[in-house]
Amino acid sequence: MSLSVFSTEIYRAKLGGPAQGALIGDIAGAIRQLAKDDAAGRRWCAENGYGGYTSYASLDDLSWRDSTFAELQARLQKHVGAFARALAFEMQGRKLTCDSMWVNLLKPGAAHTAHIHPGSVISGTIYIDLPPGASAIRFEDPRLGLMMAAPQVKRTAPPARQRFVSVAPKPGEVVLWESWLRHEVPRNGAKAERLSVSFNYS
Numbered sequence: 111m112s113l114s115v116f117s118t119e120i121y122r123a124k125l126g127g128p129a130q131g132a133l134i135g136d137i138a139g140a141i142r143q144l145a146k147d148d149a150a151g152r153r154w155c156a157e158n159g160y161g162g163y164t165s166y167a168s169l170d171d172l173s174w175r176d177s178t179f180a181e182l183q184a185r186l187q188k189h190v191g192a193f194a195r196a197l198a199f200e201m202q203g204r205k206l207t208c209d210s211m212w213v214n215l216l217k218p219g220a221a222h223t224a225h226i227h228p229g230s231v232i233s234g235t236i237y238i239d240l241p242p243g244a245s246a247i248r249f250e251d252p253r254l255g256l257m258m259a260a261p262q263v264k265r266t267a268p269p270a271r272q273r274f275v276s277v278a279p280k281p282g283e284v285v286l287w288e289s290w291l292r293h294e295v296p297r298n299g300a301k302a303e304r305l306s307v308s309f310n311y312s
């Protein structure tokens with residue numbers, strides 16, 4: 111008999127709420143508009159080799175600026191709460207709050223290298239437009255750097271045993287993880303832009 115310990119959870123759910131399709135459509139429009147209007151963001155992307163547009167460094171308080179993103183943030187709260195409960199966080203009556211939200215428009219052929227989100231508790235993304243061939247998000251076993259001589263794992267092993275796990279979301283799907291979990295977006299193999307909104311809760 112064995113005991114399974116130190117599990118890593120990745121939360122997935124449909125955003126939900128009234129007229130979800132219309133909200134996702136509005137967000138897609140807002141992302142494309144921001145990509146046109148946000149000159150400071152475009153400059154940051156050019157200087158930092160981001161293949162497309164992200165408002166990460168220029169406009170990360172979108173829920174204050176735009177009612178569409180405020181509505182999105184309101185709908186995310188129940189998902190973040192549910193995930194915190196699943197993780198058995200001792201919240202001492204407090205609640206996790208969104209401290210940044212930004213948009214991503216990844217061009218065909220572009221990627222986003224592996225990273226974590228320092229200073230936050232839960233991070234996540236909602237997927238807005240995923241044309242055929244758009245990249246999944248790939249998570250890395252946080253113990254990888256400690257594994258020394260650990261053997262490779264069989265390809266057929268379940269996700270809980272793999273060193274890397276890809277999640278291929280659908281538009282309107284929310285994916286949450288603990289902010290320390292390293293992740294990347296491999297090369298966007300779609301012929302069109304991959305749109306998403308990311309956020310941090312602390």
Ligand SMILES: [Fe+2]
Pocket residue numbers: 225226227293308
């Ligand atoms: Fe990220």
